[in-house]
Amino acid sequence: MITSEFKLIESIRKKVNLLQNGSENIFGIGDDCAVYRISDDRYGLFSTDISVENVHFNLDYTSLSDAGYRSMAANVSDIYAMGGKPVLALVSIGIPPQYTEQMIDELYDGILTCALKHGTFIAGGDTSKSDKLVVNISIYGETCRPVYRKGAEAGDRIYVTGNTGLSKLGLEILNKNACRDNFPKSVEKHLRPDPRIDLISPIVNEYHPTAMIDISDGLLIDLGHICEMSHCGFEIYIDNVPADDELEGFCAEKKIAASDYTLYSGEEYELIFTAKKDIKDNEHIRYIGNVTASGYILIKGDSQITIEPAGYDHFR
């Protein structure tokens, strides 16, 4: 039995690296995308994501259109996480026997709506029969300067885009079959996440990030990925981590800390990046802490605790 997706991927990676001699033009193994040098100032970015019914989405409360939208959003976000813009995507679908063409049409509606919004051309794909619905999207993007996970250095400042936590709350609302209308932003964020197309140019061109990742597993876990690859640590000011009013309201009523959501919520598709530059807090970008030499530290007021990042693992 496979108990951890992270351990499995690590063991696959070791095997692949052992047998392949590396390539002088391909980088980024273990990053959000594989990076391929086309020429000195032009890089291709490649990523793939498999989404399986009942693992990544539950069709009891996720429409086929939403399932398609989310699958494409996860891919687009991987390209942004490397500082790139998407160019094209290929879509493979495993289709259960009872499905109709109308249902596949709905799924494609979601895929295409997201693709069009993010300037991604659906250039091909494949279909097969399958017991459960499977959507695998592979995406290709480009950048003149890839941003890896590995470039953070002690002293760099840590920033996050938008706010985090809503996706986890949205999932809980949907799972509990609670009234969606009371949590419109949370449910929307979970079902139709919108990767930050609006922020890629300013981040890459004005803020010169030293490392970047998108939040798919949760803020702490994904920041942990940056630190692992950069051989460094972090300190995060919990109260700086932005939360939406809808989440604040829910947490106040339940008398729980918003950070239970903001730090751990996955599938947010917001960006975390590190930079030397001192960026003034604004509507879209917030300073939340610093890169340190080692250790993972959370700071709240005068107290601080050391943690081990741990997050969502599809095999658990």
Added chain:
Amino acid sequence: MITSEFKLIESIRKKVNLLQNGSENIFGIGDDCAVYRISDDRYGLFSTDISVENVHFNLDYTSLSDAGYRSMAANVSDIYAMGGKPVLALVSIGIPPQYTEQMIDELYDGILTCALKHGTFIAGGDTSKSDKLVVNISIYGETCRPVYRKGAEAGDRIYVTGNTGLSKLGLEILNKNACRDNFPKSVEKHLRPDPRIDLISPIVNEYHPTAMIDISDGLLIDLGHICEMSHCGFEIYIDNVPADDELEGFCAEKKIAASDYTLYSGEEYELIFTAKKDIKDNEHIRYIGNVTASGYILIKGDSQITIEPAGYDHFR
């Protein structure tokens, strides 16, 4: 219920084309690969293939290593079919709950063996839980001159590489649980097909193909795809279509025509191409007929019949 994969793909294609305005740099929709113009004499080729347990492979007689090998071979073959060379691939795996790391290791052995043989770098991937084993491989290759399905013209000559038919016979042997040792080449061709890495350079550089495709559905059906895209027909001299001795021996004993296999066997990963050039028959390339203005005709001795191509459809 979806009754035809071809019709489904056609309806998806229509929808996608309707909503997307086309792209001045992306071509090849409906071909073996999507084609992306990197610069005037450099093109990226993209393809993806989903393989699902019990649809594309049966683990009763296919080892995990063979299943991995075949999945990669199908992808590599798509790149060759466009006149390109593979560069890198991404591998997504849906893993059943009872699987061990050792089993995934075996699967990757097959994937990597095929990838290394064909100069393809495994640059990334994704994993998920799944009820049945799912392997989705996306591949990227390059060429300076893509060969499409659409360029054939009446009067062009039709060529096929190697020989065809063994894969279908191999599948029958395996399905019937007959003695593999009597049909070693057929079983090998089915389980470990080898796309024609050896012939790509001569075909593209010396023979200047007007159209090309790889045989994944069957010689007649795939040639039909060329004719559909090129708005033309074909005439095939059945006796010219090459068959291996192992297939000839089997057919002679059973008193059946070898063409029952050579014309319909899928997953051969040999190439069919059309060209103006008169190429002398050799060990690897055989002249089998001509492109005509319209109609699909099979010629045997003095008699000829008109046919409708029909081939393997995973949804039937």
